[in-house]
Amino acid sequence: MDLPHINSTALISNDPKIIEQVQRAFQMNELVDVIATKDEADMLSIELPELIIIDFTNWELAFTVLDRIIEDPWLHYQNIITICSSYEVAHRIEGHRAISLIGAVSRYDLDKDLPVLLDLIRRNRQLLFHRGYETVVSDQISGRYTISNSLHEIEALINLICSYLFNTNRINVSRRNRLKVALTELLVNALEHGNCGIGFEEKQEWLESGKKITELIKQKLTLPENATKVIAFNYEINRDYSDFYIEDQGEGFDWKTYMNPDSEVLYTTVSGRGVIMARSSTARLEYNEKGNRVRCSIDHQEPVSNSFPAVLNHLVPEDVTEGMTILRQGDRSTYLYFIIKGRFMVTVDDKPMSILTPDDIFMGEMSFLLNGRRSATITALSSGQLIKISKKEFIGVIRKYPYYTLYLARLLARRVNQLNG
Numbered sequence: 001m002d003l004p005h006i007n008s009t010a011l012i013s014n015d016p017k018i019i020e021q022v023q024r025a026f027q028m029n030e031l032v033d034v035i036a037t038k039d040e041a042d043m044l045s046i047e048l049p050e051l052i053i054i055d056f057t058n059w060e061l062a063f064t065v066l067d068r069i070i071e072d073p074w075l076h077y078q079n080i081i082t083i084c085s086s087y088e089v090a091h092r093i094e095g096h097r098a099i100s101l102i103g104a105v106s107r108y109d110l111d112k113d114l115p116v117l118l119d120l121i122r123r124n125r126q127l128l129f130h131r132g133y134e135t136v137v138s139d140q141i142s143g144r145y146t147i148s149n150s151l152h153e154i155e156a157l158i159n160l161i162c163s164y165l166f167n168t169n170r171i172n173v174s175r176r177n178r179l180k181v182a183l184t185e186l187l188v189n190a191l192e193h194g195n196c197g198i199g200f201e202e203k204q205e206w207l208e209s210g211k212k213i214t215e216l217i218k219q220k221l222t223l224p225e226n227a228t229k230v231i232a233f234n235y236e237i238n239r240d241y242s243d244f245y246i247e248d249q250g251e252g253f254d255w256k257t258y259m260n261p262d263s264e265v266l267y268t269t270v271s272g273r274g275v276i277m278a279r280s281s282t283a284r285l286e287y288n289e290k291g292n293r294v295r296c297s298i299d300h301q302e303p304v305s306n307s308f309p310a311v312l313n314h315l316v317p318e319d320v321t322e323g324m325t326i327l328r329q330g331d332r333s334t335y336l337y338f339i340i341k342g343r344f345m346v347t348v349d350d351k352p353m354s355i356l357t358p359d360d361i362f363m364g365e366m367s368f369l370l371n372g373r374r375s376a377t378i379t380a381l382s383s384g385q386l387i388k389i390s391k392k393e394f395i396g397v398i399r400k401y402p403y404y405t406l407y408l409a410r411l412l413a414r415r416v417n418q419l420n421g
Contacts (some may be wrong), residue, residue: 001372002119004125005030006051010044012065013055018083018107022053025114038064040094044076045403049120049293050130055083072310075407077167079128079160081117083107100163103156117156120145124157127164129136131361147187147231149195149221151214154187154231161235165242171360175207182281185274186246186294187231194248194292196220238418241283242295259285268386303356304341308387311397311404312338317385326363326386327378333367335388342384346378361411368394369412 005296006156007030011022014036024220026032041064044052046395052069056062078378082104102121105113121128126141147153166176192198196217208218234245258275279285284297317340320326326337326344344356344363353376367374368391389397398405 003027003122005121006121006125006128007031008046008047008049009033010035010049010052011053011055012041012062012366013053014058014081015055016056018057018110021110022083022114024111025118035065037061041065041068042403044068045064045401048075048130048404048407050128051081051102052078053081053083055107057083057085069276074309075131075404076309077129077131077307079121079163081105081114083110100159100167102159102163103152109287113152115195116150118154120153120156121160124160127160129164129167131167138238142236143234145233147191147233149217149226149229149231150192151188151191151217154184154191157233158183158187161244165237165300166306166398168305169306170237170242171298172301172304173305175298175301178281182278182296182298183244185278186244186296187233189274190231190246190248190250190292192217193253194250195231196226197250239295239300241299243295245293245295247293250292255287255291255294259287298325302341302382303343303357303359303384305339308338308340309404310388311401312387315393320380320384320386322380322382324380325377326380327374327376329374329377331374333364333370333372333374335390336364336368336394338362338363338387340385340387342386343381344384345379345381346376347379351382365408366412369408 005027009026009030009032011019011032011034013022013034015020015298019034023032031078033043033047033049035041040060044065045068048063052065054062054065069078077100079100079102081102083106084104085107094215100316105117123145126143145157147157161183161251162171162176162180164169165179166173171179192213193205198216198220203213207213229249231249232245232247236243255275259279275285278296282296284295286295287293293370320342329348339356339358339360341364343360346353346356356378363378363386366372
């Protein structure tokens with residue numbers, strides 16, 4: 001079965017061997033643009049690739065690109081894979097809140113690990129969010145993925161899911177971090193204790209000897225009874241909440257001991273900490289009787305934009321109240337608005353047409369850009385916040401950051417396509 005393809009990728013590298021290895025990992029119909037010099041880094045703001053692969057074996061070039069991404073993370077939020085000489089460097093980069101990292105690959109394992117990450121992305125293509133190119137942010141998506149007992153794969157899948165939920169404004173930074181903790185604990189438990197059968201005492205003894213847990217996992221996976229085991233991972237992302245289902249092929253465990261918040265065992269033992277952390281980081285946590293299948297759920301936040309373009313940082317957001325008319329049909333177009341928070345009804349000739357939220361990014365941009373009169377009336381359905389942008393301010397933004405012209409042109413084309421439906 002043919003997998004969905006990744007539309008556009010930028011590879012930041014000038015190492016011929018790494019360039020060849022990366023290009024070999026992509027399918028024939030997938031476009032990979034190579035950025036080999038600092039001067040070419042401006043292409044990121046013009047092309048806005050879905051995926052960026054940064055070779056950190058060339059620090060000067062890599063950090064030039066990284067600085068560009070951090071400068072305006074709203075625009076340069078793209079999912080990133082890093083190629084590093086060590087995983088220590090990779091995790092230091094991951095710690096920056098502006099970076100949407102899918103995974104890190106060692107340059108020495110590139111041929112082995114990069115195809116795995118790209119396959120994971122293709123199989124979960126719907127999670128590869130691309131602001132301004134989406135026709136609509138779907139209220140409901142679901143997916144199934146089989147993890148082949150790989151910590152590398154687990155980390156990438158969690159990053160992809162959490163980045164998608166954050167970029168679609170379903171969760172904020174705090175909830176994103178808490179969800180990462182919960183899914184990491186549950187999936188690593190499924191691998192370590194479930195499929196590999198590693199008990200707490202065995203793990204503690206191994207760690208106290210100065211060895212890494214990854215070495216014990218690899219050792220356990222060489223056993224014939226563990227080699228073919230997998231972890232089933234399902235997700236259902238709805239408008240108001242998300243559900244995640246994890247099932248391993250182990251013997252299960254006595255989960256009931258760790259689900260009672262008043263239980264003395266929670267405060268007297270260090271085993272089961274993963275379950276306790278997951279329980280405190282999610283809205284709901286449920287196990288099957290055997291203890292090898294768990295469902296965890298999170299609730300989404302009210303419509304609010306997690307970030308906005310750096311070019312608007314100097315403008316003060318305006319509060320709106322429920323029932324307020326923002327734009328009136330037939331009025332002259334002198335402002336457009338960036339939506340930070342709230343829900344807004346669009347009516348034409350007093351007939352409801354659609355509802356705008358922060359997912360729609362702007363309101364009033366069509367008549368504003370086309371120098372026309374307002375084609376609809378927009379009324380606040382809830383309290384919210386908007387950034388009001390005048391033509392003078394807009395022209396100043398375009399002069400300083402000309403690549404926003406192309407972004408808004410693409411956004412306008414998207415709106416026209418939606419109207420032509």
